[in-house]
Amino acid sequence: MxxxxxxxxxxxxxxxxxxxxxxxxxxxxxxxxxxxxxxxxxxxxxxxxxxxxxxxxxxxxxxxxxxxxxxxxxxxxxxxxxxxxxxxxxxxxxxxxxxxxxxxxxxxxxxxxxxxxxxxxxxxxxxxxxxxxxxxxxxxxxxxxxxxxxxxxxxxxxxxxxxxxxxxxxxxxxxxxxxxxxxxxxxxxxxxxxxxxxxxxxxxxxxxxxxxxxxxxxxxxxxxxxxxxxxxxxxxxxLVGQCDRVRLGATGDLASAGEALERLGSVRGIAVGADGIELLDTDARTALPAILAAVSGAGATVRSVTLEEPDLEAVFLHLTGRSLRD
Missing domain, CATH: 3.40.50.300 (P-loop containing nucleotide triphosphate hydrolases)
Structure with a gap:
């Protein structure tokens, strides 16, 4: 759009x-x-x-x-x-x-x-x-x-x-x-x-x-x-290309889990760390079951999930060049 x-x-x-x-x-x-x-x-x-x-x-x-x-x-x-x-x-x-x-x-x-x-x-x-x-x-x-x-x-x-x-x-x-x-x-x-x-x-x-x-x-x-x-x-x-940010606190084979997540069509970026995985998804609420299944199927265990939806303030700043309260 x-x-x-x-x-x-x-x-x-x-x-x-x-x-x-x-x-x-x-x-x-x-x-x-x-x-x-x-x-x-x-x-x-x-x-x-x-x-x-x-x-x-x-x-x-x-x-x-x-x-x-x-x-x-x-x-x-x-x-x-x-x-x-x-x-x-x-x-x-x-x-x-x-x-x-x-x-x-x-x-x-x-x-x-x-x-x-x-x-x-x-x-x-x-x-x-x-x-x-x-x-x-x-x-x-x-x-x-x-x-x-x-x-x-x-x-x-x-x-x-x-x-x-x-x-x-x-x-x-x-x-x-x-x-x-x-x-x-x-x-x-x-x-x-x-x-x-x-x-x-x-x-x-x-x-x-x-x-x-x-x-x-x-x-x-x-x-x-x-x-x-x-x-x-x-x-x-x-419109401005923002995605949901998902942080997975996880243990196990995180490298394989990251590779599995890359194969999901909605995922736009992945960062694998020592204690979990961070990824960007175009619609994380819908994709979350598939995300968790991919991680589990790759031999990792998810301990926590944090989801941050795109920020409307950032959209406003992008479109107007100002914050809402300016």
Whole structure:
């Protein structure tokens, strides 16, 4: 698979996609901020949009949620065209911005009831939905406390809850874990995983590569306004020629074991040492049974196995020349 294939617009027409973006372009004062960006997100899929500062992520999101018109291109949410006045399309989106947007003097429960009413839910439905969402984001035990007494992580979870009240088809999370403690961050990531499991499509931006690795079904890498590559993590790492690294702690006839491994079609490199073997494989998880069988059949005994999958950070660095947090 080539860089051109992965960077090209998706081959589907967007039919059935919760979010479909085609050829998005936007300029500011003659400077092209977004240049031909195209991607889809399906039901229950988490799509990570990754890029260094100034790459165009915020501009893309602003166009997707309908607060910034594209100069060219097409956006559809649940099949509905997105424009500045497209209330039907906007009603299908839950947007959670980087900045915490809750009322500190209201309790968690009062915040959600207020936002539910703003979404158009009747009073009884707003009360019931607020309780459901408090349970989803793990804040039922603090529902009666003022939001201003919450930790930063709890406020962000309340923020996410506000975006879920109207049962959106698409949830947009713009760096939702910035500035939160590790425990709260882990809880937020668990929330996102659960939401995708319930069929919500998620567009997720982050400056933490480990979050993308943990959450995202597919990743799009944007740099200087262009989507330079997109695909599954396996597709992206294959794009730059990376392989899984397998370390076998082993004893016995290691030389013969190395020769046996060389005959496996997926193995790309082998180093035999005094206490084991290190090898590169294009798909070690699939090939591991064959690897172990080859070593055992050659008269060696495996004592331990360590598998390291390709690093998405290295892929990002290769494609953009910068780290994600630059």
């Amino acid at each position: 080539t860089l051109r294939q992965l960077a090209a617009p998706p081959t589907s027409t967007g039919t059935g996609a919760v979010l479909s973006c085609r050829g998005l372009r936007k300029s500011y004062d003659g400077r092209l901020a977004v240049d031909g960006v195209s991607f889809d997100i399906g039901k229950g899929e988490t799509y990570g949009l990754l890029g260094p500062n100034g790459a165009g992520k915020t501009t893309v999101i602003s166009m997707v949620v309908g607060i910034l018109p594209p100069d060219a291109g097409d956006i559809r949410v649940a099949g509905l065209p997105m424009t500045l006045r497209a209330l039907a399309a906007k009603s299908r989106i839950g947007y959670v911005p980087q900045e915490i947007a809750v009322y500190p003097d209201l309790t968690g429960r009062e915040n959600l009831r207020l936002f539910a009413r703003l979404y158009g839910l009747r009073a009884a439905a707003a009360r019931a939905r607020a309780e459901e969402v408090l349970e989803v984001v793990g804040l039922s035990g603090r529902a009666g406390d003022r939001a201003g007494t919450y930790s930063g992580g709890m406020q962000r979870r309340l923020n996410i809850g506000a975006g879920l009240l109207h049962r959106p088809d698409l949830l947009i999370l713009d760096e939702p874990t910035v500035g939160v403690d590790p425990q709260s961050r882990n809880a937020i990531l668990d929330d996102v995983t659960a939401l995708s499991g319930r069929g919500v499509a998620v567009l997720y931006t982050t400056h933490y590569m480990e979050e993308a690795h943990r959450l995202c079904d597919r990743v799009g890498i944007i740099d200087a306004g262009r989507l330079v590559a997109q695909g599954t993590q396996r597709e992206l790492t294959a």
